[in-house]
Structures are given as C-alpha cells and as structure tokens.
Amino acid sequence: MTDHDLDAQAKQLDRAHVFHSWLAQGGLDLPVVAGGSGATVWDHVGNRMLDFSSQLVNVNIGHQHPAVIAAIHAQADRLATIGPATANLQRGEAAARIVSKAPDGFSKVFFTNGGADANENAIRMARLHTGRDTVLSTYRSYHGNTGAAVVATGDWRRQPNRYARGHVHFFGPYLYRSEFWATTAEEESERALRHLERVIQSEGSETIAAVLLESVPGTAGILLPPPGYLAGVRELCDRYGIVLILDEVMAGFGRTGRWFAFQGYDVVPDLIVFAKGVNSGYVPVGGVLISDEIAATFDERVFPGGLTYSGHPLAAATIVASIDAMESEGIVDHAWRIGEDVIGPALRELQERHPLIGEVRGEGVFWAMEFVADRDTREPLPATRLGRLKAEIVARGVMPFAAENRVHVVPPCVVTADEVAQAVAAYDEAISLVEAAG
Structure with a gap:
C-alpha cells in the first residue's frame, strides 16, 4: 500500500466509522x-x-518529545495499568511534581481523565466543603462537556445540555466588547467586580458554593484579566465564604509563559483545575489541586467521587517526564x-x-x-x-x-x-x- 493509499484509507475509515465532536457529520473532509x-x-x-x-x-x-515517549515505553514495560486504590510510585511522583508548581498551602492532587471531569470534581468538592449548592461562572467560558462542566460553560454549547442543577452565569471582563460601558481596563475591572458582587447578593451569598473561572479564558477569546480583577474576585469570595476555583486546563503549564496563568495576576485560588498541558495530551489525564483546608474536609469524611483510571500509571509517567523536560529545557x-x-x-x-x-x-x-x-x-x-x-x-x-x-x-x-x-x-x-x- 502506497503512502497515498494510506491517506485515502485514513479518510475513508474516518468518514465511515468516526463520529466527531462539535461538528455536523455530513460532508466532513478533515x-x-x-x-x-x-x-x-x-x-x-x-x-x-x-x-x-x-x-x-x-x-x-x-x-x-523524546523524553515523554521514552517514559511511556518504560512505564508500559514496568506496569501498564493499576487501580486507583493502590499506592503507585509514578502516581505519587506525578502529584509531587504538580504540587511543586503550586502556591504554598496545596499538598494534594485528585487525578481525573481530563479537564471536564476535573471541573466536575472541583465543583463537587466546593459544594461538599461549603454545604452550599450554587456555582457562578461567566458567559464567556468553556469548562468541558460533562454534566456540570458543560452547564458551567457560558457559550452556546451549554444551551442544548442543561441537565445539571445550581448554575448561574455572569459577565466577566472583556474591554474590547465591554458589557459595562467601560473605556479603560481599570473601569472594566471595577465595574465587572461590582456586577459580580450584585449577582452574589441577588442570588443569596449563603447559597453560593463556588465561583468558577478560567484564569485566562481560552476558547472564549484569550481574554487577559484586567488589573485587579482576579484579586478582586478573590476578595469577594473571602468576604462571602465562597470557594474560588480557577480552571487552568488550557492556560496552565507553560501556555502563558508561567507554570500557572494565575501566577501573573496576584491571586491564589482554593482549587486549581488542570489537564492538557500537564503532559501535552500524550495520555489522557487531568486533575484538581486541592488546598489543604478543603482537603482536610475529607480526612474523616468519604469523598464521594472516583474514576477507574484516576492516576493511571502511563499518564503519571508522562506528567513526570513532561514537567522534568520543561524544567531542564x-x-x-x-x-x-x-x-x-x-x-x-x-x-x-x-x-x-x-x-x-x-x-x-x-x-x-x-x-x-x-x-x-x-x-x-x-x-x-x-x-x-x-x-x-x-x-x-x-x-x-x-x-x-x-x-x-x-x-x-x-x-x-x-x-x-x-x-x-x-x-x-x-x-x-x-x-x-x-x-x-x-
């Protein structure tokens, strides 16, 4: 079979059998x-x-990247898979590498299969920690395609998928198309924060478990937060006893030129959601970095969540190799x-x-x-x-x-x-x- 035949076969098999995400299926030519x-x-x-x-x-x-490919080979030779209810060296090393990039006060990582279920579990942790239900997120956002994550999402993909409870949306800052008639970044930040506080008050602060934000909204347009905005959200969350979840799935692990995007914006969240760049997608993986205060909630209380492939050793090996290579290079x-x-x-x-x-x-x-x-x-x-x-x-x-x-x-x-x-x-x-x- 020639190389041209291989390309033709790849297209034929794709059209015959593969159902693609976010696309009408007829007439695709990928x-x-x-x-x-x-x-x-x-x-x-x-x-x-x-x-x-x-x-x-x-x-x-x-x-x-040769180091990450080599790590996959080495781990596959050693142990291809093991359940999450075990201690595994690669899993522990991966968690330690991730924690080493986080702010002080973070010691634990909950591993998931990707970013969407990481957001799902961060929401669950916030609700259980606070005893509250409502989650606030922005209209210009994308948090994943599972039950709560897609309803937390602000764009059009939320609308045909509204199966989860307790989600309220608000407008985040976007000076180029300001919802607040702002003419400067400072005005946009101040007015967006006032808007968020009014939403918190109007929804009833005592009902709100979490504010969920992409540190830098990605799919929505790479919207860099204006000066003071994320720090202001942190202050509002502290004032009203709300958990701050920062979604770093797209923005994290080098994408903004920092290990975490929020590290450039004078803010420390309570939960950090990651995936994608942590191992460049070589093996599916995601997770939640958990503040010590929230992790302690589950010291004597069962966390009602888990996944068969949580902390999969092949994924863990790629995290270790990726972070090490990103550091050394x-x-x-x-x-x-x-x-x-x-x-x-x-x-x-x-x-x-x-x-x-x-x-x-x-x-x-x-x-x-x-x-x-x-x-x-x-x-x-x-x-x-x-x-x-x-x-x-x-x-x-x-x-x-x-x-x-x-x-x-x-x-x-x-x-x-x-x-x-x-x-x-x-x-x-x-x-x-x-x-x-x-």
Missing part, C-alpha cells in the same frame, strides 16, 4: 495526520503543516520570551497593516487576533469570511485554531522564531486575500 515533531505535523505522503493550534491547545511540549521561560519578543510584536505589526484585525491580545504562546468587518463599529467578521480566511491559512501550510470571529495563535511552547515567521507570513497572505475579496 486533514490526515500521520506523524509529528515539535510544532510540525504531516500526513502519510509527507505534506507538512505547522501546528499553530497545538491541536486543542494542549500539545504544549510539542509533538513526540527552560520551555516555560521560552514560551514567555517568544511571546514577548516575537509573537506579540509580529501580530501587532499585522494589526497595523490589516484593517480586518480589530484587536490582538495574549501572552506567552496564547494569543488571539479578533477580526472585524469594521474597526469603528467593531462588527464581527461574518462566519463565511472567517471560513475563507481559515481555508487560506491551511492552504499555506499552517493548521489554525479558529473560533467565531477569531484566529487564535497558540503554537506549542517549543515553537521557534523561524516557525513563527513562517506562520505569520501565511496569516499575512491569507488576510490580504480576504480583504481584497471584500
């Missing part, structure tokens, strides 16, 4: 990916693409520097030349270009034109992350300056074509 290395993937024939999506913004360490610092020195300046230069780009925002390897039909009105670019833009970017050998009227620039943390230049050139050409077409 790219074949057969291999990868670093920030590049390729099909069986060898056609290469720069992966500036990091797949689902999770391949932080890059594709096929300076990958997190690299992500910060390349964002500051290369990605940010290049995207802002594109914005200066292209009127379709309304705003550029981000940090580390976590950026978004927001496209508008008119800069003065900030009318979002129509979906048809963004679809054309995405197709033109793909045609130039770059795999983009596109959502609504945005293209997110989210390569692996190991991306090089030359690779950024190649991707930016593809964006430049594609935007020019869409602008010319009108």
Whole structure:
C-alpha cells in the first residue's frame, strides 16, 4: 500500500466509522495526520503543516518529545495499568511534581481523565466543603462537556445540555466588547467586580458554593484579566465564604509563559483545575489541586467521587517526564520570551497593516487576533469570511485554531522564531486575500 493509499484509507475509515465532536457529520473532509515533531505535523505522503493550534491547545511540549515517549515505553514495560486504590510510585511522583508548581498551602492532587471531569470534581468538592449548592461562572467560558462542566460553560454549547442543577452565569471582563460601558481596563475591572458582587447578593451569598473561572479564558477569546480583577474576585469570595476555583486546563503549564496563568495576576485560588498541558495530551489525564483546608474536609469524611483510571500509571509517567523536560529545557521561560519578543510584536505589526484585525491580545504562546468587518463599529467578521480566511491559512501550510470571529495563535511552547515567521507570513497572505475579496 502506497503512502497515498494510506491517506485515502485514513479518510475513508474516518468518514465511515468516526463520529466527531462539535461538528455536523455530513460532508466532513478533515486533514490526515500521520506523524509529528515539535510544532510540525504531516500526513502519510509527507505534506507538512505547522501546528499553530497545538491541536486543542494542549500539545504544549510539542509533538513526540523524546523524553515523554521514552517514559511511556518504560512505564508500559514496568506496569501498564493499576487501580486507583493502590499506592503507585509514578502516581505519587506525578502529584509531587504538580504540587511543586503550586502556591504554598496545596499538598494534594485528585487525578481525573481530563479537564471536564476535573471541573466536575472541583465543583463537587466546593459544594461538599461549603454545604452550599450554587456555582457562578461567566458567559464567556468553556469548562468541558460533562454534566456540570458543560452547564458551567457560558457559550452556546451549554444551551442544548442543561441537565445539571445550581448554575448561574455572569459577565466577566472583556474591554474590547465591554458589557459595562467601560473605556479603560481599570473601569472594566471595577465595574465587572461590582456586577459580580450584585449577582452574589441577588442570588443569596449563603447559597453560593463556588465561583468558577478560567484564569485566562481560552476558547472564549484569550481574554487577559484586567488589573485587579482576579484579586478582586478573590476578595469577594473571602468576604462571602465562597470557594474560588480557577480552571487552568488550557492556560496552565507553560501556555502563558508561567507554570500557572494565575501566577501573573496576584491571586491564589482554593482549587486549581488542570489537564492538557500537564503532559501535552500524550495520555489522557487531568486533575484538581486541592488546598489543604478543603482537603482536610475529607480526612474523616468519604469523598464521594472516583474514576477507574484516576492516576493511571502511563499518564503519571508522562506528567513526570513532561514537567522534568520543561524544567531542564527552560520551555516555560521560552514560551514567555517568544511571546514577548516575537509573537506579540509580529501580530501587532499585522494589526497595523490589516484593517480586518480589530484587536490582538495574549501572552506567552496564547494569543488571539479578533477580526472585524469594521474597526469603528467593531462588527464581527461574518462566519463565511472567517471560513475563507481559515481555508487560506491551511492552504499555506499552517493548521489554525479558529473560533467565531477569531484566529487564535497558540503554537506549542517549543515553537521557534523561524516557525513563527513562517506562520505569520501565511496569516499575512491569507488576510490580504480576504480583504481584497471584500
């Protein structure tokens, strides 16, 4: 069978048997990916693409990092699986590595299969710890596709999936499209905090178990919190006895150029939800970092939750190898520097030349270009034109992350300056074509 035959077979089997998430199934024509290395993937024939999506913004360490692959092999040779009701060295080492990156006052990790069930269990812990029920989260958010996580989500995916109780939404800060008639970041922060406090008071603070926030909302647009906002949310939670859960599933482990995104915003939560970048998705895993105060709630009380694959040894091995490699190779610092020195300046230069780009925002390897039909009105670019833009970017050998009227620039943390230049050139050409077409 030739390489062309392998690509054709991959597409045929996919169309015949695979049911894909978040897509209408008819007429799909998805790219074949057969291999990868670093920030590049390729099909069986060898056609290469720069992966500036990091797949689902999770391949932080890059594709096929040799240390992580070696760890999978070594653990599979030693012990492929074991149940959670055991002590396992790799599981303990993984938890210790994660705790070492957390603030003081965190000693325990509850492992899950991914980010959605990590959010589910964080919500459960908050409710049991406080004896309250309601969870507040923002309209511009995504927390996963399981029962409570998808109802905590603020975007359209919540609406056909409302099967969980006790969820209330509020507006978080987003100065470019302010809900609060703000004109400065300081106004946006102050008014968003006032709005949140009024929601807390109106819902009844004594009923609210948790405020659940993405430290930096990702799928919603890479919305960096304005000065004082997260610290202000912390103060409100303290004032009203509410647990603060920060969802670091997408923003954590190098994505913002820090181990945790919240470490740049003068805040310490009570529960930290993680997944994705902790091992770059090489084996499914997620979890909750639990503050010592909340962990103590369950010293003499059974925690009513668990998963067959909690702390799976293959996943644990990849966490250990990933964190060790990111430390020894300076990958997190690299992500910060390349964002500051290369990605940010290049995207802002594109914005200066292209009127379709309304705003550029981000940090580390976590950026978004927001496209508008008119800069003065900030009318979002129509979906048809963004679809054309995405197709033109793909045609130039770059795999983009596109959502609504945005293209997110989210390569692996190991991306090089030359690779950024190649991707930016593809964006430049594609935007020019869409602008010319009108």
